[in-house]
């Protein structure tokens with residue numbers, strides 16, 4: 001895999017990402033699990049978790065669908081090894097393999113349900129990736145994509161700092177510097193319609209001060225801070241220290257019992273014709 005297809009390789013492999021995936025799963029899965037239960041997948045379904053990271057969700061899928069075979073693929077071997085070690089009790093039905101979402105080593109129509117979470121915003125050519133996910137999903141199968149959008153983060157002003165100013169500038173600047181689409185959350189619907197997918201639905205997981213334990217929500221922002229302030233300092237108008245100050249303001253806001261913050265996370269799903 002060439003570097004330019006994986007512009008966030010360093011951040012994805014960082015220990016902060018392991019923490020982040022744990023916190024994101026704890027925040028989002030309770031709202032996402034009922035969405036998975038809508039799909040009419042057969043008991044012995046094959047499920048792909050494309051860009052599976054440490055297997056947080058691959059493992060939850062294996063538990064939710066107790067007769068399905070789940071395959072998680074990623075290009076970071078340490079994440080795959082962590083998944084194998086942590087979920088060894090599920091190993092008869094849950095496997096992990098080094099494969100790229102740009103070029104999956106699986107035949108056409110191999111999976112009944114293809115899942116791709118928190119990946120499309122981090123890679124270029126999101127449409128190409130979705131096309132590859134569709135290729136490996138059988139006719140009548142389902143595609144389930146959690147696609148981030150960095151203008152769907154809402155924080156109150158904190159002192160001098162308004163996090164809206166930060167995200168408004170960082171999202172297009174970071175995206176343009178890395179060749180990625182940080183608005184893919186809203187753009188995924190158009191990608192899906194362009195590929196002729198059917199029964200397209202857009203749902204939201206809402207990570208906010210009311211639904212999510214404040215410490216879980218704060219852990220996500222802390223992990224983003226630890227993983228991203230250096231590159232935000234290099235690639236956007238904000239210095240590393242300015243980026244840190246904005247993250248601190250957002251984290252304080254999440255921990256403040258009188259304040260409200262929300263991250264809206266689009267989940268776009270469809271059936272494959």
Ligand SMILES: C[S@@+](CC[C@H](N)C(=O)[O-])C[C@H]1O[C@@H](n2cnc3c(N)ncnc32)[C@H](O)[C@@H]1O
Pocket residue numbers: 001005006012021025050051052053054055056057073074075076079099100101102116117118119122123
């Ligand atoms: C933010 S993590 C999300 C992990 C997991 N889907 C989850 O929801 O917990 C994004 C993952 O996509 C992986 N990734 C990035 N480019 C990839 C590619 N071309 N093929 C497979 N995985 C990729 C990264 O290595 C990282 O583990």
